[in-house]
Amino acid sequence: MIDDNTLAKVKLSSTLKDSIHYNGRKAARAKSENRRVQILEAALEIAAVEGVRGVKHRAVARRAGVPLASTTYYFRDISELIRDAFMLFAEKAKEKLDNYHVRLNALIDEAQRQGLLESPEGKCEVAAQVARFIADYFCEEFRFHQSAVLTEQVFLFEAMREPELHTLARQYRRAWYKGVEAVLCRLNTDQPKRDAALIVSLVSGMGYDGVLFRDRFNPAFLEESLGRTLGMLMGVDPSCMAERVVSQRAAIAPEERSMPGKSQENDPESEKNI
Numbered sequence: 001m002i003d004d005n006t007l008a009k010v011k012l013s014s015t016l017k018d019s020i021h022y023n024g025r026k027a028a029r030a031k032s033e034n035r036r037v038q039i040l041e042a043a044l045e046i047a048a049v050e051g052v053r054g055v056k057h058r059a060v061a062r063r064a065g066v067p068l069a070s071t072t073y074y075f076r077d078i079s080e081l082i083r084d085a086f087m088l089f090a091e092k093a094k095e096k097l098d099n100y101h102v103r104l105n106a107l108i109d110e111a112q113r114q115g116l117l118e119s120p121e122g123k124c125e126v127a128a129q130v131a132r133f134i135a136d137y138f139c140e141e142f143r144f145h146q147s148a149v150l151t152e153q154v155f156l157f158e159a160m161r162e163p164e165l166h167t168l169a170r171q172y173r174r175a176w177y178k179g180v181e182a183v184l185c186r187l188n189t190d191q192p193k194r195d196a197a198l199i200v201s202l203v204s205g206m207g208y209d210g211v212l213f214r215d216r217f218n219p220a221f222l223e224e225s226l227g228r229t230l231g232m233l234m235g236v237d238p239s240c241m242a243e244r245v246v247s248q249r250a251a252i253a254p255e256e257r258s259m260p261g262k263s264q265e266n267d268p269e270s271e272k273n274i
Helices: 004-018 030-050 057-064 068-074 078-113 120-144 146-161 163-186 192-216 219-233 238-250
Strands: none
Touching (some): 030 057, 030 068, 030 078, 057 068, 078 146, 078 163, 120 192, 120 219, 120 238, 146 163, 146 192, 163 192, 192 219, 219 238
16 A cells, blocks of 8 residues: 555656656667767766856767767757756756655654654654764765766756746755655654755755865764754754764764865854855
């Protein structure tokens, strides 16, 4: 039997998928499709480094290693190429997002199986585990997939100016909000919808820190901030939450505690980061 949580995830996934519409010339053969995707991936790589202004036919062709004529064959103009590149980004992001939600919900399934949400101590443990999971996921993105993080920012900013990307960008953001809201419903917070906005805003803000401070970004700061926020939303005693996160962090191997770099301070007000 499919539960309501699973149905919500399927509906959400379908909504984002339904917003992905490619405008360029369709490829009839596998080889042609590979070349089309090659071009779009090259455009995304350029956008991550130079922004949308750097996406030009000649630059994309050079980056993709294809003849210049290929870019104009598949796409009427540079605007169509850029739109389709972000469609590809959203399609790949959807797959990653689906996998992320499956793993996070599996963690909560196990917590429910153990009855951890029935006691204050158990809630504290679950909040710490969820904070660790989310922090690990995003720190991995900041550490190993910065190009994708930068591309996401470029995509969302471009959607503010490009009407044809509005719907896709809204559905992309809604997928994040609704996914977090579904998790918070399972964690029994009082106002899951508003709480989800708080969590997404926290992670998004620290996402900027992850890109700006790079090797000086402190994963522990993100985990502790998430733990504090989740604990508050779940009604966990703050002192218990602080102790749990610290002890959980201490159990991690030293090389996994932080991203490479001399300084591990990413307080936006710290003069070290200005």
